[in-house]
Amino acid sequence: MKKITISLDDAVYQFYQSVGKNAGGLSVEQVAADALFKLAGELSLNALHKKNIQG
Incomplete structure (x- = not known):
């Protein structure tokens, strides 16, 4: 499993x-x-639904 680091706005974190x-x-x-x-x-x-509609 890979780890990533992201930054969140304080409001999103809360x-x-x-x-x-x-x-x-x-x-x-x-x-x-x-x-x-x-x-x-x-x-x-x-994406799959869109692909099926477009044929």
């Missing part, structure tokens, strides 16, 4: 921190990783 706390104590890093993974999946599905 948002992910709040989400993690409400999700049972997840870390900011885990919440951000989960959000990026979900986004990647959605983008992939959209």
Whole structure:
């Protein structure tokens, strides 16, 4: 597994921190990783759907 480093605005960090706390104590890093993974999946599905429509 590869590690990356990203910079987050303080407000985004606090948002992910709040989400993690409400999700049972997840870390900011885990919440951000989960959000990026979900986004990647959605983008992939959209690309496949667009490809199928275009033929």
